[in-house]
Amino acid sequence: MKRKVTKAIFPVAGLGTRFLPATKSIPKEIMTLVDRPLIQYAIDEARAAGIKDFIFVTSRGKSALEDYFDHAPDLEAALRKADKTDLLEILRDTNMDSGAIAYIRQHKALGLGHAVSCARKLIGDEPFAVILPDDVIAAEKPCLQQMIEAYQETGGAMVATMEVAPEQTASYGVLDVARWDGRIVSVKGMVEKPTLGTAPSNLAVIGRYILTPRVLQNANQIGKGTGGEFQLTDAIAHEITQGRDVFGYRFEGQRFDCGSKAGFLQATVAFALAREDLGDEFARYLAQMHGHGQAAQ
Numbered sequence: 001m002k003r004k005v006t007k008a009i010f011p012v013a014g015l016g017t018r019f020l021p022a023t024k025s026i027p028k029e030i031m032t033l034v035d036r037p038l039i040q041y042a043i044d045e046a047r048a049a050g051i052k053d054f055i056f057v058t059s060r061g062k063s064a065l066e067d068y069f070d071h072a073p074d075l076e077a078a079l080r081k082a083d084k085t086d087l088l089e090i091l092r093d094t095n096m097d098s099g100a101i102a103y104i105r106q107h108k109a110l111g112l113g114h115a116v117s118c119a120r121k122l123i124g125d126e127p128f129a130v131i132l133p134d135d136v137i138a139a140e141k142p143c144l145q146q147m148i149e150a151y152q153e154t155g156g157a158m159v160a161t162m163e164v165a166p167e168q169t170a171s172y173g174v175l176d177v178a179r180w181d182g183r184i185v186s187v188k189g190m191v192e193k194p195t196l197g198t199a200p201s202n203l204a205v206i207g208r209y210i211l212t213p214r215v216l217q218n219a220n221q222i223g224k225g226t227g228g229e230f231q232l233t234d235a236i237a238h239e240i241t242q243g244r245d246v247f248g249y250r251f252e253g254q255r256f257d258c259g260s261k262a263g264f265l266q267a268t269v270a271f272a273l274a275r276e277d278l279g280d281e282f283a284r285y286l287a288q289m290h291g292h293g294q295a296a297q
């Protein structure tokens with residue numbers, strides 16, 4: 001039995017410039033899919049997978065995130081007084097236990113590998129998960145839970161992966177595959193954002209990882225990579241050159257790229273349609289709109 005994975009790092013230091021002007025004053029992780037902030041989906045997935053310690057790597061201008069996870073005693077009191085138990089319940093689901101959350105500042109935007117390594121002291125010597133909140137994955141069994149179960153068999157380091165169109169590989173970390181075994185692929189190399197036509201496969205890294213503290217050491221030792229940044233992909237690939245196992249996990253579920261406007265909109269539509277309280281009405285609206293070829297002005 002491998003060691004339990006109870007810690008997760010959430011890199012949330014990015015500026016979110018693709019969503020300006022909204023992100024001028026709110027962190028992109030607070031932007032809502034229907035009525036829940038992006039970060040709430042990531043937290044719920046982590047909780048479902050047994051994560052107990054939540055480590056946020058933040059940057060300047062992200063204090064709204066810290067406030068979001070704080071208790072809201074005035075709001076709770078007002079809802080209690082008004083007998084709004086359903087809303088109270090929704091609010092309480094967002095509460096985190098005291099001491100369960102830690103915030104670390106990444107002082108300079110030096111890349112994902114650097115961001116994750118900022119949490120090294122809090123990780124200690126345990127395996128841990130990394131969740132990129134931009135990647136929202138709708139799945140019957142949450143993606144991270146699928147991976148943790150697979151990791152109990154494999155050990156090593158593991159990244160979530162899915163096939164993308166060959167022309168999209170330049171936007172991702174890409175796996176060089178040694179062997180396929182159902183959902184688990186053995187990896188013999190990884191490249192961050194390969195230039196068009198040079199990708200070793202079309203299996204892209206998606207933002208869920210189970211890593212060992214050695215990867216954090218690697219991130220501190222190896223140099224800058226693609227885009228002049230310290231890449232997490234390179235730090236993981238370094239494990240392979242040291243003779244250690246790295247696996248890709250082809251998860252079951254639908255991934256939305258909420259780091260892009262189109263992906264965010266697709267997720268909004270998909271999550272709204274899946275909601276019991278909204279789905280039917282929204283589906284009718286979409287059908288009607290489609291019929292009329294209308295768009296909001």
Ligand code: G1P
Pocket residue numbers: 112132135171172173174192193204205206207232233259
């Ligand atoms: C990051 C990683 C990349 C991965 C992607 C998944 O890139 O560096 O390896 O494929 O997330 O979403 P970013 O999208 O932050 O540029």
